Amino acid sequence: MFSHFQLADQHVTPRGAKTCALSAHGAKVAIQPCTQAVLTPFPPGNFDKDPAATRLTLELRCTPEMVQYFDAFDLWAKEYLLAHSERLFLKVLSQTQIEEGYHPTVKRHAKWDAQLRTKLDTVGRREVTYWTPEGVRRTAPEDWSRVTVLPKLEISNLWIMGREIGWVIQATALQVFEESVDCPFALSSAGGVNEETSPW
Numbered sequence: 669m670f671s672h673f674q675l676a677d678q679h680v681t682p683r684g685a686k687t688c689a690l691s692a693h694g695a696k697v698a699i700q701p702c703t704q705a706v707l708t709p710f711p712p713g714n715f716d717k718d719p720a721a722t723r724l725t726l727e728l729r730c731t732p733e734m735v736q737y738f739d740a741f742d743l744w745a746k747e748y749l750l751a752h753s754e755r756l757f758l759k760v761l762s763q764t765q766i767e768e769g770y771h772p773t774v775k776r777h778a779k780w781d782a783q784l785r786t787k788l789d790t791v792g793r794r795e796v797t798y799w800t801p802e803g804v805r806r807t808a809p810e811d812w813s814r815v816t817v818l819p820k821l822e823i824s825n826l827w828i829m830g831r832e833i834g835w836v837i838q839a840t841a842l843q844v845f846e847e848s849v850d851c852p853f854a855l856s857s858a859g860g861v862n863e864e865t866s867p868w
Contacts, residue, residue: 670744673697678756686828687836688756697823698840701734701784705816705845709780712788712812722790728819730774738773738784741823746770749798749826749833757828771834783843786821789837799843809844818843839861 673690675841690697711726726757728734753761774782788796798806809815820841827834 669740670748673744673748675748675752675756677759678828688828688836690825698820699737699823700818701737702818703733705818705843706731707816708812709783710812712850713792716855722792722849724788724790725786726782726786728817729780730784730785734784734853735774735782742770742772742774745826745835749767751867756826769831769833771832773835775835780862784837786819786837786839794838794840796839799839799841801843801845806844809846814847816845816865820846 672692674692675690676690679689681687707729709727709729712726714721714724730738745830748837749770750761750763750766753759753766774784776782790796798808800806805861819839822838822840824836824838826835828850
């Protein structure tokens with residue numbers, strides 16, 4: 669499933685962050701990891717609670733389909749990192765070192781469902797887009813507790829921080845399903861999917 673994925677050599681940003689870009693056949697790795705809309709336990713935010721921040725974290729509550737995909741991805745990733753450790757980390761790492769430093773993509777909790785942590789940008793070239801179920805562009809939800817989303821994601825790069833390693837998963841588009849406050853049997857007046865502009 670992941671045999672066409674590959675990591676570029678380590679790159680150090682001007683701020684000193686170490687990353688390795690992920691690609692597939694020379695293109696970005698874009699995926700739609702589930703076929704049903706999922707809950708977002710919290711609205712997008714950042715650690716500092718800065719209302720002016722434009723790069724935010726969005727947690728997605730995982731379906732079994734998502735858990736299966738990302739568990740398989742993690743298995744592939746650890747094998748790949750072990751095989752290419754000298755090229756990627758500039759030193760040979762053991763399987764134990766990979767296992768101890770690796771951050772799984774899916775976060776499991778004893779009290780609630782597994783979650784996938786993604787990043788989204790609110791401005792710039794990687795700005796996330798929002799879509800209605802009919803495929804029409806819309807604005808971000810005002811109340812995230814009343815919606816579910818169908819995400820399109822990009823597994824963009826591996827991050828390296830000391831002995832810790834993990835993945836940046838970017839939310840590039842979200843199809844938003846509002847909780848209905850009208851009669852669920854009312855006929856919809858919405859038009860069809862806009863095939864020219866919708867990513868769905």
